[in-house]
Structure formats: structure tokens, C-alpha cells
Amino acid sequence: MKRRRVQPPDRRSRTTPDNHPAASPSSTAAAETPAHDPPTDNPLSHKNHPQATPNNKIIKRGRGSSKSNRLLNAEKSPTQGPLAPTDVPPVDLVGGRAAPERSPDLEATEVPYVIQALPIDALIDQACRGLSLPTIRDRFDEIADSSLRQQTSYKTFLLEPLEAELEHRDERRRTRLVREATFRRPKRIEDFNFAVNPNIPHEVVNTLTEPSWVAAGHPLCLVGDSGTGKTHLLIGIGTAIAEAGLKVRYPTTANLVNELSEAAGEKQLTRVYARYDKVDLLCLDEFGYMELDKVGAKLLFQLFTDREERRAIAIATNAPFSEWPKTFTD
Incomplete structure (x- = not known):
């Protein structure tokens, strides 16, 4: 048997008792609705709008909409609804479904995500690091x-840091090429004393500091007695060529022959020849100071032959050309 709820009588409205013969479901529903709600012309009113709730909230009619209406009515009139306000679960007004409850601990620990903008200097620093621009980053x-x-x-301001970066890169490249040349000691043409060696023309030496003869693959021989500055000139010229952007190597004759002999014993001679073939200028010092064995002389002569008219070579020796057959016995 269906239980009916007894509503206390209202002085401003007529109610029909449940045991009265004229009572009907429609009259009972009218008794459950508060009679003191004045009529309104609000189009969103629950009396004027077919989809409006008593709280002026329009819900979507669909699955579970009747249950949603009952819950909303109970929220407005605690004494008229089947549930107390504290027992009403949160309702999804769109789908008519009960929304999941949120944990109080989770709400207390939630922190909004805040994006902090970096200073302009930090952004420039990051961009320069990503593009490998150390000079612009520092200046x-x-x-x-x-x-x-x-x-x-704006264009002038953009050009200045770019020029500074290019200049610094050229400087670092020159320093690297000079270091890779493995010179015995640092020597420069500007430090050479031409007054002590009047037979050395200053103009010719300055011409040799230009890389044109190296690019053409021409040879250079510095012949003179000990103490005349051959090594100084050889290292100075090699340093100028390296600073011009070309690859230079400086070995002594004895060290080069030993390297070639070891490579031949380890069957790595082809690799060593290929490495020296990439060198633009080979500065060979102390040539003819000692006699070479037959194998060493042959390996060195093969290196000279491979570089002939293709790669430049500069030799410093105290032996005149007439004594060179003593070095190359064959």
C-alpha cells in the first residue's frame, strides 16, 4: 500500500484531508506546493518555463531528469522533500546524474598551476645557448x-652583435688551428730580427705569410747554417698560414719518419698518409740533420711524392741540395 504524506493545513489555501472523499492525487500535489509563492512573469520561472527548476536553473530533459527535479525541489524546500539538505548529493544539471563526491583532502592540497614569465635577460641567455652564440650571450x-x-x-643594433660573434668565432678558429699545428714553440714573423740577418729579404718573407702560395701547392725550402733563424721563420710562416684559416702541421724529420715506420708495422700506413693529405701546409724541420735508413727514406719520399703539386710543403735544412742524395740513398 502506498504511503501518503500528511501536510499541515495552510490558512491561505484550501487543503483536502487525506481521508476526505474528494481527495485526489492532484489535490495532494497542490498541497505539497507552497501557496505563498507569488506569480511572476520571469520567463525562467518554474511555473512559466517547462524546463525551469524552482531555483531558476534550466536542466536538460533526458535520462534521469525526473530524479534531478525531485532532488532540486528537496533542496529548496527541506521540509517538503524526501531528503534533508545535508543528504542531497551533488547533481550534474546537464546529464541529470549524481556527480562524484570530491575528497576534502584533495581539495585542501590542490594548488593552481601558475606560469611564471622569465626575465628578458634569462630568455636571451637561453636562446644564445641553444644557438651556440657565446659572444652575444656575454655582450x-x-x-x-x-x-x-x-x-x-634596429638593423644596426642587430648587425653589431652578429659581427662580434663572427669575429670571436674566427679568433677561436685561428687559435685552434695554431694549436693543432703542434709547433715546438710560439714564434711570429713580427718578432724576427731582420737586422741580424740582412741576407733575408723582408718583403719576400712578408709575401710568404699570405696563403696564396699554399693554396697553389708550391714548395718552400729554407736553407742555411745553424743559428740563422730557419726554425723561427718556418714556425712564423706556419703560424701566419694557420691564422689565415688553413691546416698546418709541424713535425721534425725524425719524428715524421718514426711515425711512418710505426704505421707501416701496424698496417696503418694508408690511414696516416690520408691524414697528412688533408694538411694544407706541412712544415718539416731539421731535414738532413741525420741519415735515414732505407725504409724510412722510402716512406718519407712517398709522402713527398703524394703531395707534389697538390699540397704545399716547407722544409728547413742546413744541407744544400747537393747533399740531399745522402738522405735519400736510392
């Missing part, structure tokens, strides 16, 4: 302040 503050004082144009 962009200085260049920016200078351009601001001089009120230069």
Missing part, C-alpha cells in the same frame, strides 16, 4: 646599452 647587455645611447636603428 648583449653592453651592445644594447651602447645602441641605446647612440640611438642606432
